[in-house]
Amino acid sequence: MAFHLRAATEQDLSFARALTHEAMNRYYVQNQLIWSNAGFDTAWAGRENWLICRDDHTLGFISLSRDGGALYIRELHLLQAYRGQGAGTWVLEQIALKAQALGLLRLTVFKTNLARRLYQRMGFSIVGEEDGFWRMERVCRVR
Template sequence: MAFHLRGATDQDLSFARSLTFEAMSRYYLQYGLLWSNEGFDVAWAGRENWLICSDDAVMGFVSLSRDSRALYIRELHMLQTCRGLGAGSWVLEQMALKAQALGLLRLTVFKTNPARRLYQRCGLIIVGEEDCFWRMERVCQSS
């Protein structure tokens, strides 16, 4: 299956917000955190957002930010029916390529989220923790 990224627009906000809520609501409940649609929308507006696609079908999205040292994956969510097809691994490799100019790819993941295993298989290691999150990173040097 071939995957590609398509730049997300404001018309994709509702899809991204509902997918994120669906994927993350159990962790918010588990850790006593409050979901905010408004908070999601503000974060979306300040980030680089991409739809993950196969042909014309949207499978999920990835949301990014960066600083002088790292590319940060802020959100990475796949539709339930599109999980396990290799798109998540493909996206992580694409993000590692994007991160080469900066040196690091970083993300945080809820400690109980099984996606941590995917991140580890794709070369991210746990470098710290904050409350209910693991901080993970991968060194991405251009050769």
């Protein structure tokens, strides 16, 4: 039962949008932010999106973007039933390998989101903050 990534398609958009809204709504409320389906859809269209799978089950998804200096994790969400089973650790290892060409892997996380602990265990450091967010990064070099 190995994890794998599958390139997401337009047919996966509604799953990813609903999962993100469910996972993030409380943080939006805490930080007085407004969720926008249209905003999510616009961002989805401009990103590299992958489904996180095990066998024929979809566990979650990850959304990436990049610039000349870093690979950015924009979204990383797992269905509640699949959290705590190693999928988050596995996908972060895979994305760190993808980031080696650029050297840096970056993300932003709500300060109250416990996922920050996973990111820190996986080698991310807090490098800044904005309002209710931590900016984090991990150096990814070819060994």
